Amino acid sequence: MFVSFFPKPKLFFLSAAGWSLFLILLWFFGGEQMGALIGLPPAAPGTPPIIGIAVLVSKPFLWFYIYYVLGVAIFYAFWRWYAPHPWQNWSILVSSVIFFLIYFNVQISVAVNNWYGPFMDYVQGLMASTTNSTASEFYKGAASFAWLALVGMNVSVINAFIVSHWIFRWRTAMNDYFMNYWGRLRHIEGASQRIQEDTMRFSQIMEDLGTSFVQSIMTLIAFLPVLIALQKHITELPIIGAVPQPLVVAALAWCLFGTLSVMLAGIKLPGLQFRNQRVEAAYRKELVYGEDHDDRAQPATTAELFENVRRNYFRLYGHYIYFNVVRYTYLQADNIFSFIILGPSLVAHKITFGPLNQISNAFGRVTGSLQFLLNSWSTIVELQSVHKRLRAFEATLEGAPLPEIDQHYLERKRAVLEPKEQVG
Incomplete structure (x- = not known):
């Protein structure tokens, strides 16, 4: 890769x-x-x-x-x-x-x-x-x-x-x-899809995550000094009171809380996404064989394969419910968090309209850069599933064991082919 x-x-x-x-x-x-x-x-x-x-x-x-x-x-x-x-x-x-x-x-x-x-x-x-x-x-x-x-x-x-x-x-x-190396790779399940589709998805996702990460780092480097300079307008934080570097402390604590919450809520999603790609590939492959062979893509076989697709999608939907609840709740709260921490200074008439806009914008930029994992978690989940599929190619070329899920596929494939070979 x-x-x-x-x-x-x-x-x-x-x-x-x-x-x-x-x-x-x-x-x-x-x-x-x-x-x-x-x-x-x-x-x-x-x-x-x-x-x-x-x-x-x-x-x-x-x-x-x-x-x-x-x-x-x-x-x-x-x-x-x-x-x-x-x-x-x-x-x-x-x-x-x-x-x-x-x-x-x-x-x-x-x-x-x-x-x-x-x-x-x-x-x-x-x-x-x-x-x-x-x-x-x-x-x-x-x-x-x-x-x-x-x-x-x-x-x-x-x-x-x-x-x-x-x-x-x-x-x-x-x-x-x-x-x-197609001669060595073509026996892996969904090899054609992995080369035709997954290579594009992998490069696109890596670019998206890479540029987002670099932009987050650059934004943090550029806006953190701005946020520190604007702290002269802030005397204390709600509940906590007066602390050194109040805006920086608030930004770090808030982003750490959100990132950990989303990571815990989405911990099962990568495996489900990978399995989703596998069952989709199995169903698609059987249909492709059915285009050229009358004995393939029979109703009983396709019904079973599609049932696997349906079951995995429904499991994925269920896990995304609580993941999205946590993620969107945090993002909605994030929209007004800067105004909440500016409350004491606004009430005390220590801040004017100009600095208020500057602080809100700079605070949003800093927290946005610190929320890289939170904002990119769904993309990271997709990248992990694509990486696992392409990793089977690299494992084959390196002579290393295939990922566990691909080993299971090959074992099932041998179990199906061996009886046919014996009959033949």
Whole structure:
């Protein structure tokens, strides 16, 4: 699944994580200041943030773009020398483009959050008749948001286009790899479906989870300092009272509670999803045989196979009831949680409309990034079931034992074929 697209996968992913961590630490411990050597210094301490689209082409941002390109170039050059791979342009270079576009959109979100404060205070002043303004000034402030939204939308469209091609390239790599060993793999139950469908699903799900995870990390890195800076407006939390870093403590505790709740509620879903794919494949395979052989797909056989499908689906529906109750209850509560923790400060008149919007947005971004497992649990369940099906291919090529459920299938298949061979 991975060796077809990535060079030496285990070492590759470890080195990618290690190199990324090194670059992040280097940036925060001196790398950001290195831009001054080429005339791109960081913003001076205490400098107000640039409001609007101009922040994306400011000197600190331009230096980060150069820094990112250099980091990717060094990583790519090493792997091109150490372990050349036919798909490394897509698995390294195009992946780095996707990650950069994700980062770029996160920074647009930060810029929008910075726009909220002064503009919403300006709106509050207009509503309270304490601020004098003109229509042109109002539309100029609104245009700052419009430009950010327009750029963010187009970057998302471009990224979606690139991601679609990236996914199909990975599917192509897996397809070519497994088809080279088709003679050894074709006896596995549902082998045709696993190559034709599961390779696409696996690459698509991995991309979805991978980009979601990277976006969560980038969002957390970008918005956590924003949330910490906004804590000056918050004095205490409901029930708990005054604590250090109140917004960070509230975000961590709330996300940990939600993630553990959803994981416990959905612990049985991966096995059921995998069994669901197996019984569907068995039913479909019998129908395919029935297209060419009169003695196959007989009513008694298809009725039994479809009964297996029905039984597994009904079990899956039953388990999803309590899983969805837990998940949606938490997500609904999450919509108002930030207002609940801001209650004491609102009542005490210690927060205005602008910071209220900034805190709510930043808090939502931080909690959203910390809720990666919670928001992705259904996708993770599907990935586990697809991985188990493709893992049978890898086990066969490695000479390792098949997954238990595939062993059971082969045993039943032998039990059916042996009597026929004896009769013959």
